[in-house]
Amino acid sequence: MSRRQAREMALQVLYAVEINKTETNEAFEYVTESFGTTAGAEEFARELVSGALDNQAVLDQIIRKLSRRWDFNRLALVDRNIIRLALFEMLYREDIPKAVSVNEAVDLAKVFGGDDSARFINGILGQVAENPEKYSEDQESEVRSQESE
Template sequence: MKRHEAREKAFQTLFQLDSTDMTVEEAIEYIMEGKTDAFYDVLVQGTHKNRADIDLLLKQNLEKWSLDRLPKTERTILRIAIFELEYLDDAPDRVILNEAIELSKSYGDDQSPKFVNGVLSKFTDRKGE
C-alpha cells in the first residue's frame, strides 16, 4: 500500500472511531477488511494512543476555534498530520502538510484545505521548515 493510500485509510479508520463506539480493532477490521500495512498501523495506533497529547497541541494552535467546534473531518486530518509531524521522522514536513491538504480536498469542504494548511503551518513554522 502506498503511503497516500495508508493515510487515507487511516483517516477513514480514525474518523470512524470518532463517530462510533467501535474499538480501534473493530474500526481497523471494518476499514481494512483483513488487510495489513505497517505504515497504516503506525498512523492509526499512534494517533489513537497519543490523541490526548495531540489534542492539547491542536488546542494550543487553534485561533477562534475550539476543538469540539471543529468539523470531524478537519479534526481527524489534523490529528493524523500532527502525529506525523510530532512523533514520526520518516517524511519531510512539507510532504505531511501536502498530504493533509490533499485529504482535506477529498473529504472536506471548499474551505478545508486553507484551514488545514493554516493550522499545520504553525507546526512546521516553529520547527523551522
C-alpha cells in the first residue's frame, strides 16, 4: 500500500472519528477490515491521524483564519479533514515536501470531496505553503493563549 493509500485510510479514520464519535483504534479496525491494509501503510496512516488529532486546535485555527468567507462549522467534514491532514504534514513533517502534501490533498479532494473541494483546498494550502512558519508559530501561540484563559 502506498502513502497515497495510507492518506486515504487516514482520511477515512478521521471522518469516522468525527462523524461517529468513534475511538481512533476502533475506526482503524473498521477501515482495515473494510478496505485492507499493509503494516507500513497503517503505520503511516496512524502517524497522520495522531498528528492531526494532537494538533487539531492549531490546525483548525489556521483553517478558520484562511477560510475567511466560510464558516468553519459549515465546511464539509471531508474537506476539513483533508486540510487537517495536509496541514499536519506541511507544518510538522519535514520529511514530506510541501508540494507533495498539497498535491496529495488536492487528489484526495477530487476523489472524496465535492465539486469545488479541490480548488478550495488548493487555495487554503497554497497560502500555507508560501510561508509555513508564519502559520505554525502564530497559531500555536494563539491557541496556547486561548487555552490559558
